[in-house]
Amino acid sequence: MGKLIATRDAFGEVLVELGERYKNLVVLTADLAESTRTNKFASRFPDRFFNMGIAEQNMMGVAAGLASCDKIVVASSFAIFSTGRAWEQVRYSICHSYLNVKVVATHGGISVGEDGSSHQATEDLSLMRPLPGMRVVVPADATETKLAIRAAVETDGPFYIRLGRPKIPVIFEDSCPFQLGKGYRLTEGEDVAIFACGVMLYQALEAEKNLRREGVKAQVINMSTIKPIDTQIIIEAAKATGAVVTAEEHQVTGGLGSAVSEVLAENFPVPLERVGIKDRFGESGTPEELFKKYGLTARDIEEAAKKVLRRKG
Numbered sequence: 001m002g003k004l005i006a007t008r009d010a011f012g013e014v015l016v017e018l019g020e021r022y023k024n025l026v027v028l029t030a031d032l033a034e035s036t037r038t039n040k041f042a043s044r045f046p047d048r049f050f051n052m053g054i055a056e057q058n059m060m061g062v063a064a065g066l067a068s069c070d071k072i073v074v075a076s077s078f079a080i081f082s083t084g085r086a087w088e089q090v091r092y093s094i095c096h097s098y099l100n101v102k103v104v105a106t107h108g109g110i111s112v113g114e115d116g117s118s119h120q121a122t123e124d125l126s127l128m129r130p131l132p133g134m135r136v137v138v139p140a141d142a143t144e145t146k147l148a149i150r151a152a153v154e155t156d157g158p159f160y161i162r163l164g165r166p167k168i169p170v171i172f173e174d175s176c177p178f179q180l181g182k183g184y185r186l187t188e189g190e191d192v193a194i195f196a197c198g199v200m201l202y203q204a205l206e207a208e209k210n211l212r213r214e215g216v217k218a219q220v221i222n223m224s225t226i227k228p229i230d231t232q233i234i235i236e237a238a239k240a241t242g243a244v245v246t247a248e249e250h251q252v253t254g255g256l257g258s259a260v261s262e263v264l265a266e267n268f269p270v271p272l273e274r275v276g277i278k279d280r281f282g283e284s285g286t287p288e289e290l291f292k293k294y295g296l297t298a299r300d301i302e303e304a305a306k307k308v309l310r311r312k313g
Helices: 007-021 039-044 056-067 079-085 087-095 124-128 142-154 200-213 231-241 256-267 287-293 298-312
Strands: 004-006 025-029 049-051 072-078 101-106 135-137 159-162 167-169 192-196 218-222 225-227 244-251 272-277
Touching: 004 007, 007 025, 007 039, 007 101, 007 142, 025 056, 039 049, 056 072, 056 079, 056 087, 056 101, 072 079, 079 087, 079 101, 079 124, 079 159, 087 101, 101 142, 124 159, 124 244, 135 142, 142 159, 192 200, 192 231, 192 256, 192 298, 200 218, 200 244, 200 298, 218 231, 225 256, 231 244, 231 256, 244 256, 244 298, 256 272, 272 298
Parallel strands: 025 049, 025 072, 072 101, 101 159, 135 159, 192 218, 192 244, 244 272
Antiparallel strands: 004 167, 135 225
16 A cells, blocks of 8 residues: 545645646635645635635535636535535536536545544535536545646536545556546456446455456456546446446445446446445444445455356356
8 A cells, every 4th residue: 555645635735736827716615624625725825715604505606706707716615515505506506607616525425434424425426417517526546636626627617526534545646647538447357347436446456456366357447537427438348348347435326336337228238236335324433444334345346346247147
């Protein structure tokens, strides 16, 4: 395991870098500057930082107003509040007018840990993915977070970028490729294809190593962009392996698993197993305890791969 860095920490760092480059970049938060790491931007550019208080709906409305005046706006809060509490404002004020607002949400998924289900967004991707014009990105580590934030700031229109709370392994070098809407195959294999996003990519890579020791060769594909989804790489992987597994720190409905299954159903149906949270709310516990209880470990991905291989025949 390499260095451990939280994706929210990488967000705070790259935000300062982008603030130096883009003088029309403004940042909003809902009384969570320290937790979202937007306090770093606030310290450097206090005249372009606005704490909107515990009022996420108003924050999204103000973000839309600023974007309508040619500002690049980053609006940041916890994922559960950015998507659940402020969904109507994101839909009508931001997406309906295709405004240049980047909703960067931290504390996504059950890896929030001890704060419990009230603060654990496990449905946020399903809320953001159907919105017309919204791009949805779930970076796998600190390196990819910086690349995704840069791409979002440099691309016109609304974004939802989901980040996490805990420190997680750094997978990629600074030179790794990132392109919006592009999936990347990290390992080669002809038996099964494993698509993963966010923190689950590390679990998928661990699962691939264990499967290979057992003679199962798996493709692991990083699908950090959930929307627009890379249709081509999904079809190619399905044709090459005939069996697919998805892995995400999210409900199995509405997120990566749903996006991949839609592509397969319309283009090249093959057996599919989805690793994720299965119609349950989160609870208080350490991330490690919760990942084990909710079936989000490398072992769970391995079992899903073996199950889909049995279905494949």
